Amino acid sequence: MGLLNKLDDPYEGGGIVLGKIEDLLNWGRSKSDWYLHFGLACCAIEFMAMNASHFDFMRFGTIPRASPRQADFIMVTGTVTFKMADRIKILYEQMSEPKYVISVGSCSNCGGPYWEHGYHVLKGVDRIIPVDVYIPGCPPRPEAFQEGMMLLQEKISHQAIFNKRKKLEAELEK
Amino acid sequence: MLANEIFEQLKAEFGEAVIEYNDKQPADSYVVVSANGLFEICHRLRDKDDFLFDYLMSLSGMDLGENVGVVYHLYSMKHKHKLVLKVAVPKSDPKVPTVETIWRTADWHEREAFDLIGVHFEGHHNLIRILCPYDWEGHPLCKDYETPEFYHGMKVSY
Numbered sequence: 001m002g003l004l005n006k007l008d009d010p011y012e013g014g015g016i017v018l019g020k021i022e023d024l025l026n027w028g029r030s031k032s033d034w035y036l037h038f039g040l041a042c043c044a045i046e047f048m049a050m051n052a053s054h055f056d057f058m059r060f061g062t063i064p065r066a067s068p069r070q071a072d073f074i075m076v077t078g079t080v081t082f083k084m085a086d087r088i089k090i091l092y093e094q095m096s097e098p099k100y101v102i103s104v105g106s107c108s109n110c111g112g113p114y115w116e117h118g119y120h121v122l123k124g125v126d127r128i129i130p131v132d133v134y135i136p137g138c139p140p141r142p143e144a145f146q147e148g149m150m151l152l153q154e155k156i157s158h159q160a161i162f163n164k165r166k167k168l169e170a171e172l173e174k
Numbered sequence: 175m176l177a178n179e180i181f182e183q184l185k186a187e188f189g190e191a192v193i194e195y196n197d198k199q200p201a202d203s204y205v206v207v208s209a210n211g212l213f214e215i216c217h218r219l220r221d222k223d224d225f226l227f228d229y230l231m232s233l234s235g236m237d238l239g240e241n242v243g244v245v246y247h248l249y250s251m252k253h254k255h256k257l258v259l260k261v262a263v264p265k266s267d268p269k270v271p272t273v274e275t276i277w278r279t280a281d282w283h284e285r286e287a288f289d290l291i292g293v294h295f296e297g298h299h300n301l302i303r304i305l306c307p308y309d310w311e312g313h314p315l316c317k318d319y320e321t322p323e324f325y326h327g328m329k330v331s332y
Contacts, residue, residue: 082325083307115332119314119321120306123332 022161029072029098030156032061036071036095038088040078043105046139047077055142060149068092073100073132073152077139079107079114080122092129100156102148103131106138113138175224175255177203183224188215204245204258212261213271219248219257220276226250227257230277235287237317242268242293263293272298290315 039047051057051064065071068091080088092101103125106112111123125131132155135148160167181195184205191211197203207215219227227248236243246259263270272295274280284295285304292313295301303310312319321330 082328082330085328086307086326111332119319119330122328123330127328 023157025161026157026159030153032063033072033100033152033156034063034065034070035102036066036068036074036091037064038074038076038078038091040076040080040084041105041107043077043108043137043139046142047075047104047145050142050145055146057145057149060146060153062149068094069096071095072098073102074129075102075104076108076125077104079112080125081120082122083120085122085125085128088125089128098159100132100152101125101129102133102135102152104135104137104145104148105140106136109134109136175253177205177257180219180225180255180257181205184215184218187218191215202256202258204260206260206262209261209263209270213273213276216246216259216273216276219259224253225257226252228252230273230279230283231256233273233280233283233287235291235293235315237291237315238262239317240265242291244270244287244293246273265292268292269294269296271296274298289313292316 037044037047047057049055068074072095074088074092074095076088092099103109107114107121108125111118111121114121115123122128133148133152135144137144140148178195178197181192184192184207188207188211191208192205192215193208194206195203196206219225227250229249229251231247231249232245233247234245236245241262242265243260243262246261248257248259250256261270270293272280272284274284274295274297281298281300282304284293284298285301287293288295288298288301289303289305290313302308306314307325310325311322314321323330
């Protein structure tokens with residue numbers, strides 16, 4: 001059966017799809033992530049390329065938000081100085097659950113070139129907020145942003161919404 | 175006008191306050207002045223028709239060991255000549271008169287030199303830190319600066 005036939009009759013005569021509500025919700029959640037962009041350094045410049053038409057970040061369903069209250073994840077792009085670290089913490093706390101963090105670039109992952117003598121740089125944003133996806137690079141290419149975004153979608157689409165504790169216990173027993 | 179000619183004229187006018195002229199290569203030749211006469215000298219450098227240094231290209235602080243220094247790079251848009259001015263004060267009492275009222279661009283430059291080296295610019299209207307957080311301790315570009323272990327509960331070293 002070719003693809004076109006499938007499009008004509010995807011569910012083989014029926015109008016019913018069987019599945020879990022959780023999967024449906026997670027599908028919706030992972031395909032419409034709104035983000036708080038926290039541009040700090042050159043990674044944010046690369047992120048502009050990512051947002052522009054060549055790479056088109058919005059096709060992942062992301063929309064930049066100016067307020068942490070409306071954001072699903074925060075994108076930390078660049079060098080996290082101690083002066084900014086306080087602000088990041090506040091903004092992260094203002095976001096509503098469920099919330100995720102993408103850390104972009106070497107600086108925000110581990111301090112980058114400032115790891116040894118940078119008295120002013122936090123050596124990794126994961127020291128103050130929990131990071132879900134790390135995107136390596138200095139700065140990362142837009143392709144790396146794409147992969148990071150897909151990894152986050154993957155993570156969200158497998159998360160438990162109902163019976164969280166039962167599932168966690170089952171995982172722990174393994 | 176060349177730097178040594180400017181030095182001669184300044185020396186004739188201000189005497190003791192103008193300490194030294196140095197033209198050792200390969201650095202730019204510079205004039206060393208004392209902190210006491212700095213403000214008057216800068217004022218004259220900006221306003222006298224032969225000098226007309228209307229542009230402060232850069233103001234930077236230096237850690238010289240026992241002393242701290244400030245370097246002024248001046249440029250004249252009209253005469254197209256340059257001058258480097260240096261001043262040094264002891265670290266125990268690092269007071270230099272502000273030139274903020276002469277060149278407005280010195281405002282933030284002086285705040286930077288204060289923030290990173292610890293030069294105290296007397297008469298500056300708002301001498302607070304510009305790069306480091308306001309509650310930061312010490313002046314990070316001093317050679318004897320020791321990085322703190324924690325800042326607001328965050329570990330500083332790797």
